[in-house]
Amino acid sequence: MEAHATLPPLRGRVQRDAPLGPATWFRVGGPADALVRPADVDDLLLLLRDLPDDVPLTVIGAASNMIVRDGGVTGVVVRLARGFGDIVVENDGIVAGAAALDVTVAETAAAHALGGLEFLVGIPGTIGGAVAMNAGAYGAEIKDVLDWAEVATPAGLLRLTAAELRFAYRRASLPTRAVVTRARLHATPGDAAVTAARLNEIRAAREATQPVRARTGGSTFKNPPGARKAWELIDAAGCRGLMHGAAQVSEKHCNFLLNTGGATAADIEALGEEVRARVRAASGIDLEWEIKRVGRPA
Template structure:
């Protein structure tokens, strides 16, 4: 491989929660060909984990077994087209939204409210402020052990916070539709979303974004958490945000185990108070300490 391979690689400082153990083997492929080489050669029994910005994730304190892939420089390109954006999987969602706005392309403003990368957004059908990736995706290229596939939104069978990727598939880039418009108006919408997020979410805290999916029926996870008396609830240095109670935060020195246990306590309290079983939106990967 031409990319970088590191064994026993620390990960905690790279996550938004700032917690978690090391990867047994961390691989940063140089480009799509390098990634395909790895996927073809990797034994099927070897555990495989893919990291994006590690913004919506808890890496457990015992670290991640097998091979962990993190796409970096060779996957961060953003190309502007007449009616859309072609973005590498490592491109930040907010950067894609800002690039589109500068070139007078609308419809992608919602991405500025999603703290992650395009690859992660495709893999989980990320959404914010009424729009999801499925609404703007033309196609995504996905590296698999069998080769590089170009898949449409229909192929990915998007659902709420979910996409059906091929086995051991890794998103490498995506083509997002956009609508030409007046740059000033697009910039205003971008600023409005950014302002709303700043006002209502603990964006400057060590957090992982929305912790639980909204349950069916139009109910909001944060409302159920608040009704169950969990706002400000803490375990060790992990805390339910008082600003937005569907966010868990590391107030300083929390472990992954404390954050995950706090989330499970919230789920238990909501279940007891409302009968609703909250489903994790944050990915939890790796081994306990």
């Protein structure tokens, strides 16, 4: 696709055949036909308004919970960076740009003695991605703290409440071709020491139980309805440490897949499907992917 020929005159950076793999946490995947980093909200709105409907649009943030397939991504990939990372502290909450890292928002809130956002330190990724998938960890989800999110759409900028986003488990209902630009998260003024202690507790728990220093993509599968968590089902199906090429089910936390070095996106996805098949055979439960998989196979 001649993505450049279809793009309006943007002020941000536009790159043809842009490598995406190095930007993902798995460090795998092919290039984007066109990678656009809009300069600001107006630039993004122009892109969304004038991009032809038949040109596919993919949005990536920190690419921490994503597999980009080896053949790359058709159409236009939007990545929000500078211009979308501001964090503004208010008396009872934080307004954060979509490119702000979840961990930075948690740390900023804690530094200002604002409680209730500590769970974000346990979520790798950006605020935009967290809103788009109702990210959660350690007993809380975005839906619990979101006052509103601003989203850019082909028709203009909308401000949507948590109710309007119809949050469900690891899902939000965004308008078609919408891109989250910023969000307001409410917090509770409190004791800085207590907030900092909770932040450190979550950080330590994550370090102890998850392969945080590996090439991974976070939680691979959603927890199914019922009492048993995805990792328990995977473990019970004998998949801990299972390998496909250089992709491996983590020994430390078996709802994490790893690139042990030299894995392809196809290796990682095939390993995930093997895990799903073994869990289905052992328990009758169909695990649903939590990691977003985008693009073309090689």
